[in-house]
Amino acid sequence: MAAMGEKDLASIALVRRLYEVFRGPDAAGVAELCAGNWVSDVEETLAVLGLARPATWHSLLQQLGTGCHNREQMLEELSVEHTRLFVNAYGGTPAPPYASVYLNDQPMLGGQVTLQVIEWYKRAGVALPPDYPEPPDYLPVELEFVIHLIQSIPEAGTGQAASQLRLVQREFWQDHFRLWIPQFVARTTEESQHPLYTASAEILGAFVQQRAVLV
Amino acid sequence: MELTRRNFLKYLGIAAAAGTVQGKIALDLLRPVPSQATTESNVIYKAGVCGICGMNCAMKGKVVDGVLIKLEGNELDQQSGGSLCAKGNAGINILYNPDRLKYPMVRTNPEKGIGVDPKWKRISWEEAFDLAAQKLSEIKEQYGGKAIAWFGGHKGTDFLKAIGSPNDFCHHSTCDTVREVACEVMLGTSAYIPDFAETDYILSFGWDQFGKAKNAWARLMAKALDRGAKLVVFDPRLSPTASKAQEWYPVVPGTDHALVLAMLNVIISEKLYDAEYVAKYTTGFDKLAEEVRKYSPEWAAELTGVPAADIVRIAREFAAAKSAVIPCHKREAAQVHPNGMALVQGMIALMAITGNFERRGGAMFRKKAKLNKVSPPEEAPGLETTIRVDGADRLPILLECGHAVYQSIADAILEEKPYPLKAAIIYKQGLFSMPNPAKFVEAFKKLFIININIQPDEMALLADLVLPDVTYMESATVSVRKYHALYPQIAVSEPMVKPMYETKSRSTIIREIAKRMGIDQYLNPSGSSVRDQQLSLYGLTQKDVIAQGGVISPEGTEVKYKDLTKLSTPSGKIELYATRLAEHGYNPLPTHRDEWILPKPKAGEFYLVTTRFATHRHAQMQNYRWVHEIYPENYVSINKKTAAILGIADGEEVIVESPYGQIKIKAKLTEAIRPDTVCIPHGYGHWSKYLSNAYSKGANDGDLAPARSIEETLEMDPVAGSNNDCHLLVKVRKA
Numbered sequence: 001m002a003a004m005g006e007k008d009l010a011s012i013a014l015v016r017r018l019y020e021v022f023r024g025p026d027a028a029g030v031a032e033l034c035a036g037n038w039v040s041d042v043e044e045t046l047a048v049l050g051l052a053r054p055a056t057w058h059s060l061l062q063q064l065g066t067g068c069h070n071r072e073q074m075l076e077e078l079s080v081e082h083t084r085l086f087v088n089a090y091g092g093t094p095a096p097p098y099a100s101v102y103l104n105d106q107p108m109l110g111g112q113v114t115l116q117v118i119e120w121y122k123r124a125g126v127a128l129p130p131d132y133p134e135p136p137d138y139l140p141v142e143l144e145f146v147i148h149l150i151q152s153i154p155e156a157g158t159g160q161a162a163s164q165l166r167l168v169q170r171e172f173w174q175d176h177f178r179l180w181i182p183q184f185v186a187r188t189t190e191e192s193q194h195p196l197y198t199a200s201a202e203i204l205g206a207f208v209q210q211r212a213v214l215v
Numbered sequence: 216m217e218l219t220r221r222n223f224l225k226y227l228g229i230a231a232a233a234g235t236v237q238g239k240i241a242l243d244l245l246r247p248v249p250s251q252a253t254t255e256s257n258v259i260y261k262a263g264v265c266g267i268c269g270m271n272c273a274m275k276g277k278v279v280d281g282v283l284i285k286l287e288g289n290e291l292d293q294q295s296g297g298s299l300c301a302k303g304n305a306g307i308n309i310l311y312n313p314d315r316l317k318y319p320m321v322r323t324n325p326e327k328g329i330g331v332d333p334k335w336k337r338i339s340w341e342e343a344f345d346l347a348a349q350k351l352s353e354i355k356e357q358y359g360g361k362a363i364a365w366f367g368g369h370k371g372t373d374f375l376k377a378i379g380s381p382n383d384f385c386h387h388s389t390c391d392t393v394r395e396v397a398c399e400v401m402l403g404t405s406a407y408i409p410d411f412a413e414t415d416y417i418l419s420f421g422w423d424q425f426g427k428a429k430n431a432w433a434r435l436m437a438k439a440l441d442r443g444a445k446l447v448v449f450d451p452r453l454s455p456t457a458s459k460a461q462e463w464y465p466v467v468p469g470t471d472h473a474l475v476l477a478m479l480n481v482i483i484s485e486k487l488y489d490a491e492y493v494a495k496y497t498t499g500f501d502k503l504a505e506e507v508r509k510y511s512p513e514w515a516a517e518l519t520g521v522p523a524a525d526i527v528r529i530a531r532e533f534a535a536a537k538s539a540v541i542p543c544h545k546r547e548a549a550q551v552h553p554n555g556m557a558l559v560q561g562m563i564a565l566m567a568i569t570g571n572f573e574r575r576g577g578a579m580f581r582k583k584a585k586l587n588k589v590s591p592p593e594e595a596p597g598l599e600t601t602i603r604v605d606g607a608d609r610l611p612i613l614l615e616c617g618h619a620v621y622q623s624i625a626d627a628i629l630e631e632k633p634y635p636l637k638a639a640i641i642y643k644q645g646l647f648s649m650p651n652p653a654k655f656v657e658a659f660k661k662l663f664i665i666n667i668n669i670q671p672d673e674m675a676l677l678a679d680l681v682l683p684d685v686t687y688m689e690s691a692t693v694s695v696r697k698y699h700a701l702y703p704q705i706a707v708s709e710p711m712v713k714p715m716y717e718t719k720s721r722s723t724i725i726r727e728i729a730k731r732m733g734i735d736q737y738l739n740p741s742g743s744s745v746r747d748q749q750l751s752l753y754g755l756t757q758k759d760v761i762a763q764g765g766v767i768s769p770e771g772t773e774v775k776y777k778d779l780t781k782l783s784t785p786s787g788k789i790e791l792y793a794t795r796l797a798e799h800g801y802n803p804l805p806t807h808r809d810e811w812i813l814p815k816p817k818a819g820e821f822y823l824v825t826t827r828f829a830t831h832r833h834a835q836m837q838n839y840r841w842v843h844e845i846y847p848e849n850y851v852s853i854n855k856k857t858a859a860i861l862g863i864a865d866g867e868e869v870i871v872e873s874p875y876g877q878i879k880i881k882a883k884l885t886e887a888i889r890p891d892t893v894c895i896p897h898g899y900g901h902w903s904k905y906l907s908n909a910y911s912k913g914a915n916d917g918d919l920a921p922a923r924s925i926e927e928t929l930e931m932d933p934v935a936g937s938n939n940d941c942h943l944l945v946k947v948r949k950a
């Protein structure tokens with residue numbers, strides 16, 4: 001059984017940290033931000049992966065420096081901005097975090113795109129719990145799938161199972177993930193009024209661009 | 216750096232050894248399942264009921280791997296007959312629209328108004344329920360339960376009873392109360408069904424079924440025309456229905472009632488009525504005959520612009536037809552003009568004296584299936600007062616029919632008369648269902664509003680707390696066929712897909728709030744076991760009905776006739792002279808009130824008629840992609856000749872102004888409308904920027920409508936309380 005190397009682990013850690021941001025803020029998340037753990041993990045993983053810190057990194061650090069004096073207010077600001085960017089916004093939700101909205105013929109959820117995602121999950125041996133309320137093409141779910149693929153491919157070794165997983169990974173990335181994430185990132189960075197979301201989207205974009213050529 | 220010294224490993228909770236790591240980090244969401252090499256999809260069909268309009272067509276949903284792919288009609292259902300209308304087909308758009316409300320949200324911007332961003336913040340359901348219960352409890356404590364209103368049909372009546380409030384509001388006084396009240400007092404039921412399958416003659420007073428395309432009726436009427444049935448349409452514009460008619464008369468708006476009276480006059484004076492039927496099944500014929508004697512065809516011709524000879528001929532044809540029907544639904548010639556109640560009374564009388572009730576091809580009573588009743592575990596303590604904010608307690612028959620005076624609510628809130636209202640729960644009622652919405656916006660600024668909604672429309676924007684509702688594709692129902700029940704049927708729906716995001720059903724939401732207020736014991740029980748209990752009348756469960764195809768006909772599919780001497784009217788018969796009206800001091804006969812005919816428009820002035828597109832239900836569908844593409848925006852139809860005089864070009868923007876407001880809208884020039892009339896399709900002009908397709912497209916005709924006070928309503932329509940939206944003249948000029 002092959003094991004994961006440093007880059008795989010850094011990728012997993014980075015994607016997990018991004019997952020926390022896009023899933024939406026809570027008190028625990030703000031605590032992580034203010035304790036500096038989120039920032040140091042992201043900086044370290046970017047360094048391991050050879051990715052530059054995003055342009056907005058400095059303003060994020062500044063914002064955290066001042067914002068962490070009033071964590072309740074920071075949570076409120078992050079919540080309002082997360083709702084505006086990704087849930088419902090005046091003027092149209094800038095960046096709905098659902099792949100189907102970008103890839104279906106019309107900007108709607110469901111449809112062929114969602115079915116395709118479900119199929120990849122099935123072939124890769126994962127599924128959402130029946131009571132999970134979000135659709136399968138929700139960004140946080142797809143980020144978990146990225147993690148799942150990174151860690152299960154080396155585990156699967158060299159046999160047929162491994163090549164099946166590699167095929168799923170290639171299809172998922174080439175036909176899907178690398179196609180919609182740049183659009184999502186562009187919309188988020190354009191609209192975001194909080195450096196946490198701008199920076200996270202920029203990092204996600206850079207990560208996807210780098211990894212898309214590897215898988 | 217050595218991998219083992221990487222900090223992020225701590226975060227991942229993984230220990231590294233010798234530069235590599237074995238093992239996996241746990242995932243929050245995705246769970247391992249046996250992987251499948253094949254890509255076979257799991258296709259199932261689920262039983263459903265369309266929830267877009269009141270017809271509630273039974274349908275089937277094709278679900279692949281938990282994703283709803285297509286909706287189809289259920290051929291067992293007499294209403295859907297195996298097909299869905301355009302709106303029904305577009306239902307998937309409601310489910311999968313990215314603009315949809317997904318989580319409970321609270322506004323963070325205290326300022327409210329047209330064009331104001333509420334700056335929503337997502338909150339948890341616990342927080343939402345606590346906030347709702349706390350606010351409502353405080354208001355109840357300080358001002359009494361009566362200070363809390365429910366907007367949205369009778370789905371909240373039990374909750375209101377539990378808090379002691381009489382303020383149960385629905386929109387029907389802007390819609391169909393005249394039909395309902397007239398039917399109740401004359402027939403003892405709220406509506407009748409046109410039996411198009413067998414009819415020979417259809418008379419329409421602005422009734423535009425091809426325009427609104429209600430599934431069963433549009434389909435069956437098309438078949439009737441194929442069979443050679445005659446269709447005569449009176450409508451100021453060449454509606455889609457009029458375009459299919461053998462005869463179309465562009466009647467003067469608001470005068471249809473005169474036509475009906477003159478036809479009654481002809482049929483009675485020429486003794487063309489069915490004397491035996493009249494004697495057996497009706498009461499008050501002599502009084503009716505006496506009343507209509509004064510309404511000559513010439514008098515009607517003068518008012519309506521329809522030649523007297525045609526009125527006489529059509530009356531004779533109608534009486535001679537083997538079967539004939541005058542359909543009446545909502546907001547046609549009736550309801551929007553003050554003689555509307557009498558118009559429906561006259562229509563019923565015409566069909567009754569020609570023997571067309573409970574005759575195949577005529578007007579049928581609805582044969583609604585029964586269900587076991589469910590009631591709350593405990594009887595609620597009773598209302599604090601019977602005096603209502605909308606004043607409906609002053610319209611006893613309307614109130615008995617279960618309706619409110621919708622239009623008067625805005626004034627009542629603003630003036631705090633008869634007492635102040637402080638909070639409202641608003642369910643499935645858009646701001647655009649309210650006449651003169653600007654006035655309602657001002658009124659709503661004074662209230663704490665909880666909005667249970669599917670899409671972020673204007674009402675959601677005015678709310679303090681927005682609670683996301685499930686769609687009919689994510690929930691279960693037991694539905695008795697109401698609209699087109701020639702024989703009793705029951706349709707059962709099951710959730711086609713699980714509720715998306717964090718949406719919850721209205722009943723769950725209300726129960727959670729009520730629990731926190733300590734009043735949930737007074738609510739009607741709900742849920743799957745209750746639906747099974749309803750069906751146990753037939754010894755069936757929901758599962759059984761679904762196994763039988765989703766629709767059952769508990770008494771077979773044969774059309775059985777109702778005994779017309781055993782109706783729910785005081786006499787048991789069809790009351791041509793409505794004694795219930797007389798008892799309440801109202802005019803029991805369809806007398807014409809000349810004072811309520813609009814003055815003839817002067818140059819630059821127009822009558823206003825409204826309509827809606829077949830693909831949109833009221834103001835609810837404009838944001839849904841498939842139907843949005845068909846009719847993205849509305850326009851005002853103006854006669855070409857009049858437009859030339861006013862110098863208005865096709866597609867040019869114009870200002871339409873009424874005594875109550877004005878709108879800017881594109882002109883569409885046509886020959887298919889009276890030169891003195893303009894027509895605007897309803898449902899557009901959305902100003903919620905959260906609706907990405909519908910925002911800023913077209914204009915809202917409702918901005919031109921009055922929101923009449925209770926006093927004004929009582930003067931105009933003391934019986935059915937209708938708003939008479941189109942009883943006005945508008946001015947049109949270049950923008």
Ligand code: SF4
Nearest residue numbers: 265268271272303430
């Ligand atoms: S008529 Fe159309 S919108 Fe109404 S219930 Fe039937 S399919 Fe749905």
